Amino acid sequence: MKALLSYEPGGPETLKMASVPDPTPGSGQVLIRVAAVSLNYPDALMIEDLYQVRPPRPFAPGSEAAGVIVSVGEGVERFKAGDRVCALCGGGLAELALADASKAYQVPDDMPLDVASTLIITYGTNLHGLVDRVGLKAGETLLVLGAAGGVGTSAVELGKALGARVVGAVSSPEKEEVVRAAGAETVLVYPRGALDKAASRALADQFKAACPGGYDVIYDPVGGDYAEPALRSIAWEGRYAVIGFAAGIPRIPLNLPLLKACSLVGVYYGEWSARNPEPARQEMDQLFRLWSDGKIKPLISQRYPFERACDALALMKNRGAIGKLVVTI
Numbered sequence: 001m002k003a004l005l006s007y008e009p010g011g012p013e014t015l016k017m018a019s020v021p022d023p024t025p026g027s028g029q030v031l032i033r034v035a036a037v038s039l040n041y042p043d044a045l046m047i048e049d050l051y052q053v054r055p056p057r058p059f060a061p062g063s064e065a066a067g068v069i070v071s072v073g074e075g076v077e078r079f080k081a082g083d084r085v086c087a088l089c090g091g092g093l094a095e096l097a098l099a100d101a102s103k104a105y106q107v108p109d110d111m112p113l114d115v116a117s118t119l120i121i122t123y124g125t126n127l128h129g130l131v132d133r134v135g136l137k138a139g140e141t142l143l144v145l146g147a148a149g150g151v152g153t154s155a156v157e158l159g160k161a162l163g164a165r166v167v168g169a170v171s172s173p174e175k176e177e178v179v180r181a182a183g184a185e186t187v188l189v190y191p192r193g194a195l196d197k198a199a200s201r202a203l204a205d206q207f208k209a210a211c212p213g214g215y216d217v218i219y220d221p222v223g224g225d226y227a228e229p230a231l232r233s234i235a236w237e238g239r240y241a242v243i244g245f246a247a248g249i250p251r252i253p254l255n256l257p258l259l260k261a262c263s264l265v266g267v268y269y270g271e272w273s274a275r276n277p278e279p280a281r282q283e284m285d286q287l288f289r290l291w292s293d294g295k296i297k298p299l300i301s302q303r304y305p306f307e308r309a310c311d312a313l314a315l316m317k318n319r320g321a322i323g324k325l326v327v328t329i
Helices: 041-046 119-133 150-161 173-182 197-210 224-231 255-260 269-275 277-292 306-317
Strands: 002-005 016-019 029-038 064-072 084-088 096-100 104-106 141-144 165-170 186-189 215-220 234-242 263-266 300-305 324-328
Touching: 002 306, 029 084, 041 306, 064 096, 084 096, 084 119, 119 150, 119 215, 119 234, 119 269, 119 277, 141 150, 150 165, 150 173, 165 173, 173 186, 186 197, 197 224, 215 224, 224 234, 224 255, 234 255, 269 277, 300 306, 306 324
Parallel strands: 141 165, 141 215, 165 186, 215 234, 234 263, 300 324
Antiparallel strands: 002 016, 029 064, 029 096, 029 324, 064 084, 084 104
16 A cells, blocks of 8 residues: 655655555544545654654544545454545545544435545534533533634634634734634734734733633634733633643643633544543534534535645644645545
8 A cells, every 4th residue: 555654753745655565453543544534733743753653653643534434343243344534543544544442433325425534523623621620511602713724613613613712823814714704703803923912912902802702712723922812811710721832832821720710721623532432422423413413514624635745734834724724545
């Protein structure tokens, strides 16, 4: 089979297409003929050794895929050859990929596989984060940073589906309509790049002006210099969900959580779903129902053929993605 492999730490340009032996599923595993791979920001970090998970090299990036099961390993009873699935896997950017059966989910017959490939990491993370971790309630106000990215657009959609008033924050005016279409009532444009003290204070004032009473929940996959201004706009006893650090790991003054009696809550879906496979499966079933009911509609802004996967990863690395980028194989 063909696979796009990382042989040394570096950017997408260091990846090489190679022919490797077909993998064989071990106990508890399924072998998937990959149809689509949804890229996520950690994929770009992993090949540079900047992510907390560091697979042994050579490895194929791509941790979220959808396709058709070719064969199953010993002890797998939930699936059989021919089943359409999406899965968390290692080595998704390949013609064949292995996944633990506990991390694979049967895809509804009417759901396209490229759409199915976008559901687990973004929508799974966000449903877990918004419901299990911060308990978002109908009528509350939710601020989503990085609202035009894959995590952001799905968080806006789910926030709206859960009955919240959603405010989206984006880095350019071109992204405003995307976020409004996802369900945000208000969209703010924040500056790109490093923020000095005056710019940070101005951004905090901008956040506050859009919700004078403060945000009940702030959902942050961006971090960096944007975290402190956002936290300054949180409501009394609000919840700040830490999702990721696309703009870098922030330094938060701990007097701010004290003054607002607010909570900083980490959301680590990969570890949670590994520790809680059945609740994770129930939440995936809920996402399939939300899709069938038309309440979520994953935004795939660009589809790339396998041969151009490096271009897709480069766009992801440079934070140029709107919605989801999908590689078809």
